[in-house]
């Protein structure tokens with residue numbers, strides 16, 4: 001069955017009546033400005049407000065505020081555009097040109113694409129006669145050219161003109177405007193990284209990356225252009241000169257499986273170690289309107305790990321905030337290590353010219369440790385602090401960071417774990433021999449785990465049927481535990497607690513919701529079990545009602561200020577209360593492995609520390625308002641093409657150090673109430689059937705205390721390890737508690753019923769179904785106990 005048949009219907013229907021919080025809009029504007037990243041500035045920005053400005057590019061009007069799909073389909077009260085926002089600030093926008101664009105855009109509206117997953121990747125440009133450019137150049141010295149790139153779920157960017165590359169029209173426009181005007185500033189508004197090599201070829205004076213910034217995004221960019229705000233962003237991805245230089249190149253886009261040959265050498269971990277000269281803009285780079293210098297650096301071993309204190313001074317001429325970035329070079333004795341790894345960061349308040357601030361960044365030992373995935377050593381399957389010298393680098397980006405000192409450690413095993421989710425197919429991966437600057441290939445350690453035996457040995461026990469026949473109110477009143485309540489349920493009711501409602505837009509919740517879970521059957525509700533309502537997503541509440549459209553994940557992360565994102569999430573939690581959402585399907589926490597992944601805009605970075613820091617901030621913010629967050633997609637969901645069948649094949653080291661690390665941080669630092677599994681397979685097993693990822697790692701090692709839901713439209717399959725266990729029974733055995741809407745046997749009012757069937761036949765144990773039911777009930781108890789306490 002294709003996705004077009006399963007299309008999620010659009011929820012667009014404006015409800016102008018909703019009273020949204022203007023503070024949330026204002027804060028999202030500040031975040032959009034702090035995330036906008038200035039890459040070139042040849043003394044052209046900020047603009048002189050009174051001087052005439054020629055604005056080229058249809059995207060100045062048809063601004064890209066968000067991506068498409070579940071991470072973008074919000075009904076905002078308004079979306080700002082750049083032309084109007086500049087006029088609001090009394091910039092002398094050239095009227096003749098602006099009127100031309102206005103009329104043309106009205107007559108040639110943006111084509112939203114034929115259907116789900118067929119979104120446009122860019123918008124056709126207005127034909128631009130030479131005479132118009134020449135005329136505008138007589139009236140104005142400076143030109144702004146706006147280039148836009150769209151992206152969305154279920155579709156990757158393409159290595160083609162109009163997607164990763166400029167269209168011929170855009171290139172031709174840029175060339176001619178560049179030739180005709182004394183100064184040219186290019187704004188690229190996008191959610192995903194695109195080719196920027198042309199900026200150097202054309203030698204444009206200014207280049208500003210305006211990440212899709214939500215409803216206030218264009219207004220924020222206008223304020224930056226006139227110097228009312230600083231472009232505060234720092235890259236959370238490396239931008240290479242050529243797509244072919246990314247280490248995932250050649251191992252992305254396959255329909256069946258991608259082999260993560262680059263291993264832990266993702267993004268800057270690869271470039272800074274093996275291919276510095278391939279980098280156009282390094283990780284962490286961003287100019288702002290001033291420059292900062294560091295002094296008084298002290299590196300010290302402390303109880304948690306290593307603490308670095310320093311002073312930063314604004315040595316430029318504009319008010320500006322610094323982003324101090326701390327990197328480590330580990331000894332790399334066991335399996336080699338990258339030249340630089342981010343272990344901490346700090347964003348200063350705005351500093352006046354000449355002003356200094358002191359700060360301390362602490363890198364916990366765990367951030368300095370490596371995971372040993374080799375077999376047969378005393379460090380096998382351990383997080384190890386290797387013995388030797390750790391060099392620390394501090395600065396404004398990964399390339400500029402200077403060595404500021406070292407710390408010496410003896411070998412220490414921080415955690416002894418067991419092999420989990422390791423590859424089942426042998427391949428060669430990148431390794432680095434001590435100090436080497438070229439890549440070596442070495443065979444990846446493969447799985448030696450007998451998964452069936454592991455699962456059988458660890459089967460959870462049923463609590464045993466209690467004497468009474470309790471109601472859920474007894475749980476809320478504290479008279480009975482959720483375990484005893486689950487044990488009291490019939491196989492029918494127990495099984496039903498492990499399924500969400502059959503369809504999206506559940507009648508149990510606000511119109512346009514993504515689906516319900518909990519008390520989704522009449523029988524469960526008759527026992528007092530309430531439903532809970534889920535809504536997308538990372539850029540705002542996706543409901544029929546009007547909701548605030550927030551900056552995309554990459555925009556937020558580019559601020560390097562998770563504390564501010566957390567403040568936004570607090571207000572977002574309040575909007576959930578206002579509009580009727582219990583669980584937001586956010587944050588999106590997959591790693592930017594390859595610049596072509598169509599959903600990169602929803603996620604944060606190529607780096608796990610940035611990802612985990614922002615994921616945790618969002619979860620803490622939302623959950624401070626007695627609402628719940630659901631980090632997704634667990635895990636290694638790095639490609640949209642054939643995402644529901646694709647297998648991500650990677651080493652256990654890369655899995656744990658890169659792809660799971662952000663999730664681990666979010667679980668340990670913020671305690672999300674839910675986690676969503678991914679569509680793809682991880683080393684041969686679908687995310688929603690992955691016992692090792694869910695039970696061994698998430699619950700077992702990390703001590704997760706929430707519940708797990710699937711993504712939408714899941715694949716059904718027999719359990720290869722246990723005869724007679726299939727579909728959702730396979731899922732519950734893996735510890736994935738709730739099947740969310742969709743799926744080929746889920747259309748209309750029927751759904752697959754394998755949990756009930758396997759409970760009845762005895763191939764799934766009561767203990768396993770009760771384990772999932774208890775997690776759902778614990779969530780409902782927490783949610784409704786706080787309500788009934790009010």
Ligand code: BGC
Nearest residue numbers: 070514536537585632711712
């Ligand atoms: C997406 C999820 C989203 C869900 C519900 C799926 O297609 O992958 O991220 O939360 O739909 O809309």
